[in-house]
Amino acid sequence: MRRGRVEIVAFDSDVLRGNAAGDPHQRRVPIYLPPGYDEDAQRRFPVVYVLTGFTGRGRMLLNDNPWSPSLDDRMDALIAAGSPELILVMPDCFTRFGGSQYVDSSATGRYEMHLVDELVPWVDARHRTLPAREHRGIAGKSSGGFGAMRLGMLHADVFGALACHSGDMLFEYCYQTDFPKACSVLQAAGGVARFLEAFEAKPQKGKDDFLALNILAMAACYSPEPEAELGIGLPFDLATGLPRADVWQRWLGFDPLRLLPTHAEALRSLRLLYLDCGTKDEFHLHHGSRAFTAELKRLGIRHRYEEFDDGHMNVPYRYDTSLPELAKALST
Amino acid sequence: MRRGRVEIVAFDSDVLRGNAAGDPHQRRVPIYLPPGYDEDAQRRFPVVYVLTGFTGRGRMLLNDNPWSPSLDDRMDALIAAGSPELILVMPDCFTRFGGSQYVDSSATGRYEMHLVDELVPWVDARHRTLPAREHRGIAGKSSGGFGAMRLGMLHADVFGALACHSGDMLFEYCYQTDFPKACSVLQAAGGVARFLEAFEAKPQKGKDDFLALNILAMAACYSPEPEAELGIGLPFDLATGLPRADVWQRWLGFDPLRLLPTHAEALRSLRLLYLDCGTKDEFHLHHGSRAFTAELKRLGIRHRYEEFDDGHMNVPYRYDTSLPELAKALST
C-alpha cells in the first residue's frame, strides 16, 4: 500500500499569545501529506481540517489502537481503496478546560481566529494545497463536529465542504441535562478555580470530574463573564444552584440549530454538507441531528445524513464514510 | 415491645370509579393502629397519611426487608422509644403509569380529591382519630414527598403538619434531564400506547423503561391533553423530538418551588414543616430542597430542614426522624 506521511509542526501562534487561560501559544500541529505529495513535487491537493472532540488535540487523532487505525493509516487505506488524495490538518485548539469549541472567548482565547485567520493561510503558504474555498473542507466529531458545522456556517468564504459527526446541537438535550450534576460537583469542590486545581492534581480523574469539566468548558466558551471566577459565567448560580436564564440565552446563540435559519445561504453554497449521528448517542445528539436535518430539508438545502447503530464514543470509523466524500467534493 | 397492628381495608372509591386510565376504583388501604388503640377503647389519636413514591402503593410500606423495618414495625419501635402514638394511613394512589402524583388529572383520575375529600372523612368516621386539622398530618418520600408538600400547601384546612422527604421540586433538574432519553425510548417503542403495552408485557423491566415511564406518568399528571394519545400531553414532540415549551409551562405550575410564593400563608400556619434530602440525590433534589428552604428562610417561615449523606433510593430510615416530630406536633 502506498503510504502518506505525517509532519508534526510546531506552530507559533500570535493570536493565542497571552491567552486568558494561560495555555501555550505554541502548538504542535500534525499534517498528513498523502502518498502522491512526495511522488509529484508539483502537484497540489485539497485540504481538510479535522477537529478533535472535547479533551482532544490534533495529535490524538494519530493515537495507536490495534483495532482502530490512526487517522493517517485510515486515510492511506481510503486512498488505496480509491478515494482522491487529501491533505489533512489536525489543529490543536485544546485549553486547560478541555477544549475551546473552536470559538473566540475572553475566558479561553481566540481559537476561531487562530484557526481561520492564522492556521489556514499558514498551511496554504507552507504546503502544496489547492488554496481556495472550493478545495478546502472542515470536519470533526462531537465538539469537533460542532466546530466544523459552526465554522462552516460562519466562514463559508473559507470552507467549501463540511462533515459533522455527532456534533453538539440542540443544547437543551446535550448540555442542560448535565447542569444539576455539574453544579453539585463544582459546589463540592469549593468553586471553579478550586475544582480545576483539584482536577489537574488528580492522577485519576473520574466520570463526574469530566462531566463537570465539560460544562465548565462550555461556559468558558459560550458565556465568558470577565467579572466572574476565572472569567467564566456558569449557567447556574453556584451559591443557590438555580439555573441562570440569561446565561442560557447566550449559550443558545451558539447552538447550530439556532444558527441555521440565519446561515442557510452559507450551507446551501457548500459542495458537501455531511452529517451523521449514532442512534444511541449518550449525549442525545441524534435528536439534534434529526431536528437539524429536518430543517435543512424544509429549507431545501442539499445534504447527506446518516444514522448508525452506535453511541457517542469510539466512532472514528465514521471518517471512513465522510473523508472520501469530502475528497470527492473538494477534488473537482 | 408493645405492638400496634395493621388493618388492610378495601376502600371502594366513588371518586375513582370509571377513571380514565382504567385503574381499579377499589383500593386496599393499610391502616396502622398504635398499641394504645386497643389498650384504651375511648382514646383518640392523631393521624398521618403516608404517601409512597413513584411505582408504589400503600401496601409497599409494609414490605419485609430484614435490614429495614416495615412502616408498622418502625412505628412500633419509635413509640417504644418515646414517640407519641399515631395512626398511619397508607393510601393507594397508584395508576398504570406508576403513580398519580396525588393530583387530579383527566388522564389518570381525581386522586387529590380521592385522598382529601373521600379518604380523610372515611378514616375519621371509621377510626378513633382526632378529626381536626391540628391533629392530621401528611408525609411522604419522593413523589410522596411532592404529594405531601403540595397537598399541605393547597389543603391547609385539612392538614396541620407535613414532612417531605426527597420531594420532587425544581422540575428543571429532577425531570427535564430525563426528557431526551425518555423521548428516545418512547419513539423506539412506537408511541405512548405501544410503549405501555410492551412495558406491561415485559417480565423484566429495565432502567430505561422506568425512566420513560416516569416521564410519561408526570405528563399524565401535569399536562393531560384530551386529544393526545392516551390523553397525555408529552413535554416533547414525539415526531421531531423537540421540547414543547407550552407543556413545560403547565408542568412548572405544579412545581412546589413555584407554588411556594402564593402559598406562604398555608405553610406558615403549619405546626410542623419538615423537609430533608440526601446530598447525593440521583434526581438532584438536594438543589430543589435547598432552593425551597432558602425561600422559606427569606419569607420567615418556620421549618426544619436536614440533609443526609445518601442518595435517593432506599431511605425509609428517614421516617425515624420525621414521624416522631410529626407525632409531637400533632399531639398537643
Place this chain on the structure above:
Amino acid sequence: MRRGRVEIVAFDSDVLRGNAAGDPHQRRVPIYLPPGYDEDAQRRFPVVYVLTGFTGRGRMLLNDNPWSPSLDDRMDALIAAGSPELILVMPDCFTRFGGSQYVDSSATGRYEMHLVDELVPWVDARHRTLPAREHRGIAGKSSGGFGAMRLGMLHADVFGALACHSGDMLFEYCYQTDFPKACSVLQAAGGVARFLEAFEAKPQKGKDDFLALNILAMAACYSPEPEAELGIGLPFDLATGLPRADVWQRWLGFDPLRLLPTHAEALRSLRLLYLDCGTKDEFHLHHGSRAFTAELKRLGIRHRYEEFDDGHMNVPYRYDTSLPELAKALST
C-alpha cells in the same frame, strides 16, 4: 376470582433456640391456604415449602410490587387458571449473615433440622395437609433453589417433588469468582466481626457489602470452624489473601453437582424434578444447571428443565411455571 388467604404464624423453634449466630428462635411463618381450604372444612391439600433466596425470609414472598404479584396473589391466579390447589409454607431460615442455605451449621444453627424435623410435622399437625411424601413438595429460587435441591436429595422420604429455580451449583462459578473481592472487603473492614457490625450499622448497604456478606454467609454454612472468628472458616486466608484449598473442599461437599452421583436414587424417586435458569444469570448458574441436567440425562433420571432469557434477579414469574407442575404432581 376465588381468593385464598395467608396466615402468618409465630413459630417457636426448639431447634433454633440458642443458635450460635444469636438469631431469634421465634419465627413468623406465612402459610397460604387456597380458596378451597375454607370452602370445604374436611378437604386436605398437598403442600409445598417455598424457600426464599439469600437475604430473604418467607414473608418477603408476600411483598407488594405493582407489576409482580405476591406469592399468594400469584397462587390465586394460577388456581383460577386451572392449577390444582396447594398449601404454600414460607419458612423463615434467615440469619444475621443473610441466610442459612437451609443447612445445619455450628456457626449459624440447625436450619435443616428445623425445617425438616420441626416445621414439617408442625404444619401437618396444624393444617389440613395431605401428610405424606407423595403430596409434599419443596421449591425455591437461588439459595432457595439450592435448598430445595439439596433437601430433596437428602430427605427423599419427606419430599416427593421439587422445583429448583436458578439454584446454587457448580460452586467454582457461582462463588469462587467473588472470593478476591470479598477478601478485599473483609480485610478493609478489619475482619469478620467488624465487617458484620459495620454492615449492620450502615443505613445504606452497597453492592460490595452484599457480595462480601454472601461469601461470609456461605462460609458460615459450608465451612464452620469453631476456633475461627465468629466460628466461620473463610475460603481464603484473611491475612495473606490466599485461597484455602481445604476449606474449598468442604464447600464442594455441598455442591448439588457433586451430591448428584450419590443421590441419584432419591432424585429418581421424585414425582417431579423441575429445574430452570436464566441464560444470562449473573452468578453463572446456567452453567451449573446445564451440567446438572446433563448428568441427569446421562443417568436416565426423568426431569424437566427450562432456560429462559433473563438474569438472576427479579424472576418470581418463574413460579408460574413450576407451581402448577408441582400441584399436578402432588395431587395424584
Place this chain on the structure above:
Amino acid sequence: MRRGRVEIVAFDSDVLRGNAAGDPHQRRVPIYLPPGYDEDAQRRFPVVYVLTGFTGRGRMLLNDNPWSPSLDDRMDALIAAGSPELILVMPDCFTRFGGSQYVDSSATGRYEMHLVDELVPWVDARHRTLPAREHRGIAGKSSGGFGAMRLGMLHADVFGALACHSGDMLFEYCYQTDFPKACSVLQAAGGVARFLEAFEAKPQKGKDDFLALNILAMAACYSPEPEAELGIGLPFDLATGLPRADVWQRWLGFDPLRLLPTHAEALRSLRLLYLDCGTKDEFHLHHGSRAFTAELKRLGIRHRYEEFDDGHMNVPYRYDTSLPELAKALST
C-alpha cells in the same frame, strides 16, 4: 527543558515470520533516545525495555493524552528532574488475540525468543547502549508487568533490573474469576474462531468482548493445544462449560507466584526488583502482589514494593516512580 527524541523503527523479525496467528513479522518499534544521546556522540546509555499491557503494542506508550504525558515526554520530564538518562525500547508483541504475554506459544508465536534473542541484540547493535546485563532493565504494566517479572526471572543473564506494575499473578484471582462469563460469551459466539471473526468485524467492541478475548489470549499463550480450534486449549470445555483441571495446571506453570521458589536466585541477583499495585485493582492483583512480596520477604530477597490508592486502569503515572529507580540502578 532538554528533549529526547523517538525513532520508530521497522523491525523485520525472523523469529516471528510465519507465526501461527498470522500476525505480521514486521513490527514498528519506538525507541526513545534521551537528550544526552545527541549531545554526546560517544556516550553510551543504559536501556529499559517497556512492555505494554494487554491490547497494547509499543507505540501506544506514545499516545497523546492532555493530562497524562506520553512515555517520551514523561522520560524527558524525569530526566529534567534529575533522573539519570535512559534509552527506552517499546517492543511490539501484539497478536490478533490482543497480546502474547511475551511468551513462546505454538498458538501465537515465539515472542519471548523474539524479545530476548532478537530484539535485544539488535538494539545493542544499532544504538549506543551499555550492552550488558548490569545496564539493561525491563519494565511493564499489567500483562507487561507479568512479562517483565517472568522474563526477569528466566533471563537473569539478560536483564539486571525489573519493574512490575500491577502484574498478572495469583492466577486464581486475576483470571479464573472471568472463566464462566468468558465461556458464556464464546459459547454464544459459536466457538473460538467465530468469536474472533465477529470481534474483529465489530466496529464497537463491548466490555464482555474484551473479557472473553482476554481469557482466549491467555489460553493461546499458556495452554496451546495444536489439535484444538485455532490451536488454543481453553480452560473450560466449550460444550459442557465445565472447568478443565489439566489446562489450569498448565496455566499455573506461568504464574510468577509459582515460578518464584525456583527462580529466587535470579531475583536475588537483580540490581533492582520493583513492584507496585493499586489497592483497588479490578483484577484483584493487589492480592497477588502482596503474596509475591510476602514470599520475597520470607526468602530475604531485596525488593521495593509500593501500593497506591487506585485501580488497574490508566496508571502510567506509576512510571514516574519506577523509571528513575531503574535509571539509578542501571547507571552505576
